[in-house]
Amino acid sequence: MTFNIYDFTSFNRWIDEGLNSIMPPTWAMITEMAIIGIVFLLFYAVVGLFLVYAERKVCAFMQNRVGPNRVGPYGIFQTIADFIKLLMKELVYIKDSDKLLFNLAPFIVIIASFMALSAVPFAKGLHAIDLDIGILYVIAVSSLGVVGILLAGWSSNNKYSLIGAMRSGAQIVSYELSVGLSLLTIIVLAGTMQFSEIVEMQRNGWFIFKGHIPAIIAFIVFLVASTAETNRGPFDLAEAESELTAGFHTEYSGIKFAFFFLAEYMNMFLVASIAATVFWGGWMPFHVSGWAGFNTIMDYIPPFVWYIGKTAFIIWLMMLFKWTFPRLRIDQLLTLEWKYLLPINLVNILFMAFLVLMHWHF
Amino acid sequence: MKEIINLPVSNIEEEEYHINMGPQHPSTHGVLRLLVSLQGEIVKSLKPHCGYIHRGIEKMCEKDTYPQVIHLTDRIDYLSAHINNHAVCLLVEKALEVEVPERVKYIRTIMDELARIQSHQLWWSSFGMDLGGLTCFFYGLRDREMILDIWEETTGSRFLQSYNCPGGVMQDIHPNFQKKVHAFLKTFKKKIKDYDRILSGNVIFENRSQGVGVLSKEDAISYGVTGPSGRGSGWSCDVRKTEPYSMYGQVQFNEVLRYECDTYSRYMVRMQEMHESMNIIEQLIDNIPEGDHSAKMKAVIKLPAGEYFQRVESARGELGLYVVSDGNKTPYRMKFRTPSFSNLSVLDHISRGMKIADLVAIGASLDLVIPDIDR
Amino acid sequence: MDNETLKARILEIAPDAQQEENKQFLTLLLPAARLHDLAIKLKNSPDLAFDFLFCLSGVDYIKQLAVVYHLRSTQHKHALVIKVKTDDRVNPNFDTVCDVWRTAEFHERETYDMFGIRFNNHPDLRRIFLEEDWKGYPLRKDYIDEVNIVEF
Numbered sequence: 001m002t003f004n005i006y007d008f009t010s011f012n013r014w015i016d017e018g019l020n021s022i023m024p025p026t027w028a029m030i031t032e033m034a035i036i037g038i039v040f041l042l043f044y045a046v047v048g049l050f051l052v053y054a055e056r057k058v059c060a061f062m063q064n065r066v067g068p069n070r071v072g073p074y075g076i077f078q079t080i081a082d083f084i085k086l087l088m089k090e091l092v093y094i095k096d097s098d099k100l101l102f103n104l105a106p107f108i109v110i111i112a113s114f115m116a117l118s119a120v121p122f123a124k125g126l127h128a129i130d131l132d133i134g135i136l137y138v139i140a141v142s143s144l145g146v147v148g149i150l151l152a153g154w155s156s157n158n159k160y161s162l163i164g165a166m167r168s169g170a171q172i173v174s175y176e177l178s179v180g181l182s183l184l185t186i187i188v189l190a191g192t193m194q195f196s197e198i199v200e201m202q203r204n205g206w207f208i209f210k211g212h213i214p215a216i217i218a219f220i221v222f223l224v225a226s227t228a229e230t231n232r233g234p235f236d237l238a239e240a241e242s243e244l245t246a247g248f249h250t251e252y253s254g255i256k257f258a259f260f261f262l263a264e265y266m267n268m269f270l271v272a273s274i275a276a277t278v279f280w281g282g283w284m285p286f287h288v289s290g291w292a293g294f295n296t297i298m299d300y301i302p303p304f305v306w307y308i309g310k311t312a313f314i315i316w317l318m319m320l321f322k323w324t325f326p327r328l329r330i331d332q333l334l335t336l337e338w339k340y341l342l343p344i345n346l347v348n349i350l351f352m353a354f355l356v357l358m359h360w361h362f
Numbered sequence: 363m364k365e366i367i368n369l370p371v372s373n374i375e376e377e378e379y380h381i382n383m384g385p386q387h388p389s390t391h392g393v394l395r396l397l398v399s400l401q402g403e404i405v406k407s408l409k410p411h412c413g414y415i416h417r418g419i420e421k422m423c424e425k426d427t428y429p430q431v432i433h434l435t436d437r438i439d440y441l442s443a444h445i446n447n448h449a450v451c452l453l454v455e456k457a458l459e460v461e462v463p464e465r466v467k468y469i470r471t472i473m474d475e476l477a478r479i480q481s482h483q484l485w486w487s488s489f490g491m492d493l494g495g496l497t498c499f500f501y502g503l504r505d506r507e508m509i510l511d512i513w514e515e516t517t518g519s520r521f522l523q524s525y526n527c528p529g530g531v532m533q534d535i536h537p538n539f540q541k542k543v544h545a546f547l548k549t550f551k552k553k554i555k556d557y558d559r560i561l562s563g564n565v566i567f568e569n570r571s572q573g574v575g576v577l578s579k580e581d582a583i584s585y586g587v588t589g590p591s592g593r594g595s596g597w598s599c600d601v602r603k604t605e606p607y608s609m610y611g612q613v614q615f616n617e618v619l620r621y622e623c624d625t626y627s628r629y630m631v632r633m634q635e636m637h638e639s640m641n642i643i644e645q646l647i648d649n650i651p652e653g654d655h656s657a658k659m660k661a662v663i664k665l666p667a668g669e670y671f672q673r674v675e676s677a678r679g680e681l682g683l684y685v686v687s688d689g690n691k692t693p694y695r696m697k698f699r700t701p702s703f704s705n706l707s708v709l710d711h712i713s714r715g716m717k718i719a720d721l722v723a724i725g726a727s728l729d730l731v732i733p734d735i736d737r
Numbered sequence: 738m739d740n741e742t743l744k745a746r747i748l749e750i751a752p753d754a755q756q757e758e759n760k761q762f763l764t765l766l767l768p769a770a771r772l773h774d775l776a777i778k779l780k781n782s783p784d785l786a787f788d789f790l791f792c793l794s795g796v797d798y799i800k801q802l803a804v805v806y807h808l809r810s811t812q813h814k815h816a817l818v819i820k821v822k823t824d825d826r827v828n829p830n831f832d833t834v835c836d837v838w839r840t841a842e843f844h845e846r847e848t849y850d851m852f853g854i855r856f857n858n859h860p861d862l863r864r865i866f867l868e869e870d871w872k873g874y875p876l877r878k879d880y881i882d883e884v885n886i887v888e889f
Contacts, residue, residue: 059496059497062497063496063497063500063501064500064501064504065500159379159381160381163381163400163403163718167403233494234494234566236494237719240494240719241388242388242389242491242492242493242494242722243389243718243719243722244718245387245388323496323497324495324497324560325494325495325564325566326490326493326494326495326561326564326566326567326570327493327494327495327566327570327719328566328569328570329569329570329717329719329720330403330717330719331403331717332566332569332570412865412866413864413865413866413867413868416866416867418875418885420851420876421875421876421886581839583788583789583811584788584838584839584840585839585840586789586790586791586838586839586840588791597811598811599811604814668758668759668760669759669761669764669805669818670761671761671762671792671807671818673791680791682791682792682807684792684794684805684807686796695794695796695797695876697792697794699791699792699794699807703843703844703847704840704843704844706843707839707840707842707843708839711839736866737866
């Protein structure tokens with residue numbers, strides 16, 4: 001076995017062959033699934049907790065504060081302490097709420113973000129499933145989350161929650177279009193929906209450079225639309241705390257609230273990693289064609305670090321938005337989508353198709 | 363075709379969606395309850411329900427002597443506590459025909475303007491927060507801290523100072539006072555540019571506030587919407603200009619007026635007023651004359667029988683103080699005409715047909731302080 | 738307009754008004770029955786133009802209950818205080834002026850809440866600060882509350 005930090009393919013094959021040699025193929029597959037599931041759960045929890053911490057620190061940095069600094073060095077265990085607190089809190093049951101849907105909603109939200117994560121390539125050979133319709137799968141699965149939000153708002157028997165859920169429904173359904181179309185722009189350029197191939201095609205230049213102007217426009221549109229899709233500020237209308245107290249999760253407490261909270265951060269992680277994969281080359285190092293020496297040095301940085309670095313940068317951008325801008329109003333939000341982003345996107349796809357046809361891309 | 367359009371609308375109107383904003387709600391800044399009737403996101407009408415923190419200050423005043431009343435006025439509009447105290451002192455001094463020393467006038471005016479700046483800072487913070495820009499809240503509170511420190515040194519209290527007393531002020535200013543005020547002015551002149559940068563020039567903010575909650579000048583007068591909210595409708599209602607008291611007649615400053623009549627213009631009036639207040643303080647702070655910090659007053663203050671009225675410009679608008687005296691040491695009847703109370707009455711009128719989010723913005727732009735409403 | 742001409746002008750439209758002594762403002766006691774008519778005239782006459790009602794207070798003079806209106810003209814910058822009084826302590830009522838000055842709507846509700854003075858034709862005359870089932874009118878001088886008010 002060769003464990004190579006630059007290529008996980010042989011490592012995966014070694015596990016697969018090892019399991020197949022000691023048990024029948026069906027059991028080997030089930031064991032593999034279980035291992036992947038556990039690894040993803042751990043990854044999910046760690047990333048979620050870290051993102052909450054990161055957001056607090058970024059927000060504190062923006063606001064001239066110190067941020068969490070008591071639990072552990074630089075407060076890095078603060079979110080773990082918070083998580084334990086949330087675990088121990090009472091789950092309040094709301095009178096006249098729809099018990100089944102009320103309990104189901106946080107799980108739908110969290111499962112949607114969890115499922116979408118499985119298609120993301122973290123490094124060469126390091127992904128759970130490499131679907132040939134990866135992008136379509138991610139778009140389809142991640143938009144399931146809105147069902148959870150609608151259910152949460154509906155079943156809470158709270159007027160604020162209902163308004164929040166309705167806003168969220170309108171918002172996500174609208175912005176789904178822009179997310180899809182901006183990714184479609186890159187699919188036109190790449191000619192495939194498979195994540196591994198998309199990454200591989202960016203070996204000699206990331207798509208944001210290859211597709212020049214249309215790709216940059218698509219990236220900006222994707223960033224705006226995906227921020228809206230994850231219900232983050234300045235598009236956090238669904239939970240606008242100065243208007244709707246906490247929107248759709250007003251009535252949730254304890255671990256169920258933690259699920260919503262975690263899912264929000266994981267959605268942010270998810271859209272950031274899709275943006276990183278599709279526009280910024282995923283785990284592919286930064287290469288400039290012709291500069292062999294430079295490219296070799298870049299290759300020494302492990303792919304996983306590239307991937308995490310790009311994702312973290314985009315997350316950081318989204319956090320800056322959130323803590324800078326005031327919130328939009330619902331009609332302005334929909335105007336932005338239907339009157340600006342969508343037409344821009346449609347023209348942009350044409351533009352990109354023309355570019356590809358004329359071979360003007362790099 | 364016409365029928366098809368009309369039918370569902372009339373059905374919707376029958377089923378109004380009522381929502382209680384408050385008593386506990388992040389954007390009412392206190393225990394105010396607004397019963398809002400909605401049609402979708404649109405506000406059809408709203409009814410304010412106040413009185414959750416009504417303390418009966420007017421009744422309490424009837425049992426208290428005039429120096430005691432001052433401590434109650436702090437609690438009316440806690441953000442312009444100095445200015446409220448000032449009103450009582452001016453009224454008592456006018457009734458007794460006492461001339462206060464020049465030094466007192468200077469100190470009171472400077473303190474009033476500091477109160478106005480810190481009140482507007484807190485308003486700006488919460489305005490930003492109500493629109494979803496949480497960072498504003500910390501910027502505003504950070505700078506406000508400097509004024510509270512100045513107060514703490516001179517008056518002994520950071521928030522409810524009761525620094526004024528009939529005839530003067532409680533004690534002389536701290537030796538560091540002038541130095542610290544200068545330091546504050548220097549810092550805040552830089553920081554207020556940040557305020558403009560983060561909120562005033564922001565596209566989202568401008569879209570959220572322009573054309574929202576239009577209050578015409580006629581309505582402003584009819585509803586008695588005074589202060590920055592009234593001046594945002596182009597109504598020249600600054601008591602400091604129309605009926606100057608203390609040093610206001612002798613300092614140069616502009617009455618800020620804007621004519622757009624919307625949330626944005628009310629916002630800009632307050633932002634400009636902070637500059638004007640700094641301007642006033644700058645003119646006074648180096649020229650505080652030497653002298654006594656209080657005029658000689660009798661131990662027991664008894665107002666001659668009669669009726670008195672005093673108006674001052676508090677941070678929220680015109681504070682009127684109506685006193686009926688029967689010659690005793692306690693007022694016979696004391697009425698506070700508080701600005702927030704009148705400003706609240708217009709909320710229903712200007713927020714009809716707006717969105718819930720606009721209602722929050724309008725409420726924030728009127729700068730309501732709930733104890734000022736409830737008294 | 739100074740106080741003398743103002744007084745003469747108002748006596749034209751309300752001959753039965755009585756002047757009360759006040760150093761600051763011209764104070765006139767008006768007949769309660771004609772309050773609403775006079776309010777409209779005060780606001781709409783171009784030379785008077787009292788468009789800003791800046792204070793409306795109830796006062797309990799023990800024998801009488803009074804409502805005091807502080808008026809100002811934003812155009813001519815003159816001020817006027819008008820008063821109406823009633824001897825009826827059981828069911829005192831005046832006409833509302835909230836159709837003339839909109840700010841009166843809340844102030845009249847407050848006066849009703851605290852003094853029990855009813856305003857006829859008021860669109861929404863409910864208690865504003867106290868609960869609907871509160872007994873008595875706290876700012877009246879004969880109000881007794883053994884629980885909340887401690888007499889020294």
